[in-house]
Amino acid sequence: MTKTFDMEVFLSGVLTGSHSTRERHLRQAKDIQKAITERWARGNPWTWQQKHLNWILKHHLSKRAESTRYYYFLTICLIADRLGKEWNFEHKIANT
Secondary structure (H helix, E strand, O other), X not given: OOOOOOHHXXXXXXXXXXXXXXXXXXXXXXXXXXXXXXXXXXXOHHHOOHHHHHHHHHHHOOOOOHHHHHHHHHHHHHHHHHHOOOOOOOOOOOOO
């Protein structure tokens, strides 16, 4: 039996803000983890590459509202920060 990677422990060092903000980031990080695990069988964020997180932004969230994609973008930036990576992600705000 494999144990699921604990996203809450992973992000605990970089999560700030109100309780609801932290809960939103955790919920979204778990959704990101699930999507990457289903597509690439990589449930551990330490094995993720920039291409995995770019896929989330460009394809997995493509039919979601702009505001939803923005909040996921913020969560992805937290994940990259926790990984110690200086990855740049494209996020275009509509109507600018």
